[in-house]
Amino acid sequence: MNVNVTANSPRESVITAVPMAAPLGAEIRGVDLSTPLTAASFAQILGVLHRRGVIFFRGQNLAPEQLAAFSACFGELDVHHMTEHVFPHLPQVRVLSNVKKDGRSIGITKGGMHWHSDLSYKPRPALVTLLYAVECPPQGADTQFADMYAAFDELPDEQRRRLQGLRAVHDRNYRYAALYPERPPLTPEQIAKVPPVEHPLVRIHPATGRPALFVAKDVVSQIVGMSQQESRALIDGLEAFATRPERIYSHKWQAGDVLVWDNRCTLHRATPYAPTHRRTLYRTQVKGEAPLPAVH
Ligand SMILES: O=C(O)CCC(=O)C(=O)O
Ligand SMILES: [Fe+2]
Structure with missing residues (x-):
């Protein structure tokens, strides 16, 4: 439901999409996300997201409320199960940050440095996620994305057929302690x-009809019906194949960027940066549906 879409906003100019030199990712130009979009403009933006999996807009200047309003065009916003570091008056918007105030971090620090699809360990994983950069380091701290359509399409025929009938166990606790040694x-x-x-x-992505691999080695603990050893070899091998450099778009952040990704056809991860640099982003997440299987 596009609650924030109105007719004919006079401040909109021509929207263009510039694809990145990777199988996914596009920059969208000519949009001011601080004002409501027309239905036609939003449909254009959604079309680019469906074609490219990841989109971004540079030079935005948004209050948390404006980020929430644009995010709600994609669907109902989620309140993350970890309710620390949200805006008290706007719990749909979370802060990611390494900045400390009175000895306490103002946001979640060091999240998502392993390949993952947001909330894949829930029955209804996240649909899309948005990040808005308030401040970012001059180097490092890229967010990387892997194209999970290409990862599936480029497997040998025989393996594609075999994988389509399989089910995987996603477990938040599986590697939690190893991934987050600094957290309790x-x-x-x-x-x-x-x-x-x-x-x-x-x-299957419901909007495009295309099949995508849905796996991440630090979240998927097991393939149903396979031994531990066989499962591990398959899971690790698939993630390694999916995240080869030719299938990656690496987003280099500038303050004012709004980045949107589709969790149904991409994996992502955060990359390291010097702790002397400040990094603060606002984040929203749109509720999703149960993943559709390729074979019923
Ligand atoms: O900090 C980042 O670059 C991405 C973190 C992440 O995985 C997320 O916000 O879902
Ligand atoms: Fe994430």
Whole structure:
């Protein structure tokens, strides 16, 4: 439901999309996201997202409310299960930051440095995620994206056929302690709240009809019906194949960027940067549906 779309906003100019030199990613120009979009403009933007998996807009100047309003064009906003570091009056917007105030970090620090698709360990994983850069380091801290359509399409025929019937167990707790050594381990209550979930290993994107691999080695603990050893070899091999350099778009942040990605056909990860630099982003997430299997 596009609640923020109005008719004929006079401030819009011609929208253009510039594809990146990678199988995914496009810059969209000619849009001011601080004002409501027309239905036609939003349809154009959504079309580019569906074709390219990741889109971004430079030079934006948004209050958290304006980021939330644009985000809500893509669907109903989620309030993340980790409710620390959200705006109290606007819990749909979360802060990612390494900046400290009174000895406490003002946002989530060091999140998502492993390849993943947001909330894949939930029955209804995130649909799209948006990040808005308030301040960012001059080098490092790129966000990288892998094209999971290409990862599936470029597998040998025989393997594609075999994978289409398989299901994978996504488990938030599987490597949590190893991924986040600086955080306290998940409590039994937190673990019980987000139990492991099975999803198809190959999912169909409902808007494009295209199959995409849906796997990440630090989140998927097992392939249903396979031994641990066989599962691990397959999962690790698929992630390595999917994240080869030729399938990656690496976003170099500038303050004022708004980046949108589709979790149904991409993986992403954050990359390191010098801790002496400040990095602050606002983040929203749109609720998704249960992944559609390629074979019923
Ligand atoms: O900080 C980043 O670059 C991305 C973090 C992440 O994985 C997310 O916001 O979902
Ligand atoms: Fe993420």
